[in-house]
Amino acid sequence: MNLRRLWAVVIKELRQMRRDRVTLAMIVGIPVMQLVLFGYAINLNLRNLDAGIADQARTSASRALVMDMVATGVIRPVLQVDTPEELMQALRQGRISVGVVVPADFERRRFEGREAVQVLVDGSDTVVQSAAVQLAQVPLDGVPVRNDRPLRAGSTAAAGQVSVVAFYNPQRRSAVNIVPGLIGIILTMTMVMFTAVAIVRERERGNMELLIATPLSSSELMIGKVLPYAVIGLIQTSLVLVLGLWLFQVPVRGSVLDVYLVAMLLILANLALGLLISTKARSQFQAMQMTMFVFLPSILLSGFMFPFAGMPRVVQWLAEILPLTHFLRLVRGIMLRGARWWELWPEVLALLAFIVVMMVVAITRFRKRLD
Template structure:
């Protein structure tokens, strides 16, 4: 073995890496991204859950109770309504994660030691459900109802007077929360990967010359490459749904048609993202690297593995740019809470906007040339 020849090969590879900016960016970017995500963005201690309050008592004591709950840092009031029914509608739409119901006879219930407050929780997210249980420990101090002797003295915690009711997943089964999210994870991984190498593969196999000679426009070529994978994505969705219902008894409380419509939005968004990557990558290896660079934040920041509400606000803004974030809200809302697609219109509009932007950028970046 010649050390001189060996050193020549090492220098050649180093120079090649220096020219390959994407690979160089991955070498530095992936460790930095993982450090930032795990050290700064991911927080398992949920705080400031979006909450709705129905204070039917309207007394100083009921208002003080709400302030005590807010002081725990667990909830942040985002909606004030009059009835529990309005809170249930907001829960189903995903507008809030927690609802606090204070009945009109709150004072009487409190002094008699009966259930005085009810906390409604979106149990489709087991982490939110576990965090909300802390509200049951908020003490209810009893005071004289009038100037006469009080019916009960001392302070009583949530063991009897503050009840937490979890909807949609009262058994706290992890599969109920995970299986709908797995649809999004699988589609994100496969759809982006399939199309990320689409244009690059045509160049490497020499097929791009044939495509250049055809009268196809850029839009026709890009959309034509997307359509076959839509059917593949729907087959994957059906497989996960069937196995989820059969093996794990995951409920589908909403419309199956709307489940597929929501899935179609994610499929198209991921395919558009993959095409955008393929217009930037120069080889299939680069395309795979860039796919993983997108997939890692998607799985960590979307709310699939770690609670979305526990992330810092700037990271939440970044997560809003990921199609998987909006799809998870859609699929869990439809499958687990029985929400209608039109009730989740902000997420639908967000996915449509991402589709339009990414597809337009992919078409604009693509050139029917070999250089």
């Protein structure tokens, strides 16, 4: 082996990496991104869960109990209602994660040692269930919590005067929470990469110039290129739904049509993002590299792997930009809580806005690059 020739090849590769800004960014950016996300943004110790309060007793003791629960830091009251039915509606719509019900006969129940307070939990997220159990340890004005009764079926509660009842996934099966999210993960990974690579591949082979020479407008060309991938995305959605039901008995409590509707919104959002990447990437390898910069934050910050409520406020604002964040709220709300898409309209509007902005920017950049 000739060390001089070997050294020449090493120098050549280092110089090529230095010229390739995307590769250089990955060498530095990926480790930094993972360190910051796992060290700063990811937090499994949930605090400040959005909660609704239905204090029907409205006594000094009931108000003190609610204040004690808030003092634990687990919940943050964002909604005051009069009835448990209103709390259940808010849970189903995803407006709150926890509901606290204090009945009108709270004082009598408290002194008789019966169940006096009920905590309703959105059990579609098993981490939220675990955090909410801490509320069952709050004593009722000096009356200690009893732990001598067995747990009731369908609830995750410390047996005593404060009970925690989980809805939508009382058995705490992880597949129920993961499978709906997998639809978004698969669509994000495949749609962005397929679109970005497909456009760049046409450019590398010289076909793009031939297409531009036709009477097609830039909008017609780009939309026509991505529509077949929308069909592929719907097929992937169907596969996950069928396999999830068959292998893991994951329920679809809402409308299947609504599931496909919100899946199409995510597909269009990811295709638009892939188009934007394709206007920047110079090769298929660069397109795949840039896709990683989108996919990694999406899987870590969207709430798929780690609880959204445990992230710092600044990181939550960043996660709101990602289409996967809004899709997860939509698909879990529809499949697990039986909500309709119009009840989750803020998430729908967020996806529509993302699609419009990304498509406009991508088409504009496409025209500037290839005119």
